[in-house]
Amino acid sequence: GAVVSQHPSWVICKSGTSVKIECRSLDFQATTMFWYRQFPKQSLMLMATSNEGSKATYEQGVEKDKFLINHASLTLSTLTVTSAHPEDSSFYICSARDGRGLSGKLFFGSGTQLSVL
Amino acid sequence: DAKTTQPNSMESNEEEPVHLPCNHSTISGTDYIHWYRQLPSQGPEYVIHGLTSNVNNRMASLAIAEDRKSSTLILHRATLRDAAVYYCILRDNFGNEKLTFGTGTRLTIIP
Numbered sequence: 001g002a003v004v005s006q007h008p009s010w011v012i013c014k015s016g017t018s019v020k021i022e023c024r025s026l027d028f029q030a031t032t033m034f035w036y037r038q039f040p041k042q043s044l045m046l047m048a049t050s051n052e053g054s055k056a057t058y059e060q061g062v063e064k065d066k067f068l069i070n071h072a073s074l075t076l077s078t079l080t081v082t083s084a085h086p087e088d089s090s091f092y093i094c095s096a097r098d099g100r101g102l103s104g105k106l107f108f109g110s111g112t113q114l115s116v117l
Numbered sequence: 118d119a120k121t122t123q124p125n126s127m128e129s130n131e132e133e134p135v136h137l138p139c140n141h142s143t144i145s146g147t148d149y150i151h152w153y154r155q156l157p158s159q160g161p162e163y164v165i166h167g168l169t170s171n172v173n174n175r176m177a178s179l180a181i182a183e184d185r186k187s188s189t190l191i192l193h194r195a196t197l198r199d200a201a202v203y204y205c206i207l208r209d210n211f212g213n214e215k216l217t218f219g220t221g222t223r224l225t226i227i228p
Contacts, residue, residue, distance in 0.1 A: 045218075108153075
């Protein structure tokens with residue numbers, strides 16, 4: 001099946017620094033990728049939809065200047081958490097749809113645990 | 118997106134079948150029923166999906182009510198590795214691509 005690779009798996013950073021998370025579709029092209037955030041014991045919350053070659057679409061309440069999304073190619077989307085603060089500590093997960101076929105199922109990365117000190 | 122309702126948690130004994138229910142009374146005609154599961158500290162993984170007919174794959178079976186207002190994910194023989202949070206999600210393949218996750222059902226497998 002299709003594979004989505006997310007890197008890094010975990011990252012610890014100091015408050016005020018920026019962190020970049022990469023999401024790659026390894027064996028298929030993804031014109032659209034999605035970024036989620038998940039706090040402990042809670043469900044996934046969609047942050048934004050990343051569109052190849054155009055601006056991302058952010059969900060209500062998500063600061064686009066803080067969570068920068070770049071979808072430079074059909075296989076790579078990046079999420080940069082700028083000036084991270086402890087409240088940004090969370091589990092970040094990307095996903096992509098394999099456009100082949102009409103199943104519409106999404107494939108998810110393994111997630112990135114961000115801890116901001 | 119139409120909403121789904123699932124029990125917060127369920128328990129099952131190892132090697133027994135598990136039936137995970139999902140109610141989606143406001144489902145529309147173009148909504149597919151998707152099931153994903155999330156193992157601890159991992160991203161979700163696709164389990165199964167269907168539109169009207171029951172579906173089977175190597176992981177599970179999906180039984181869809183005739184009126185499509187409810188569905189049941191069936192794990193035929195639960196193992197400890199099936200312990201996860203199971204999400205039932207409706208998705209319109211002809212419009213909105215994003216998946217909106219509810220709270221899901223946390224399945225505990227008892228050895």
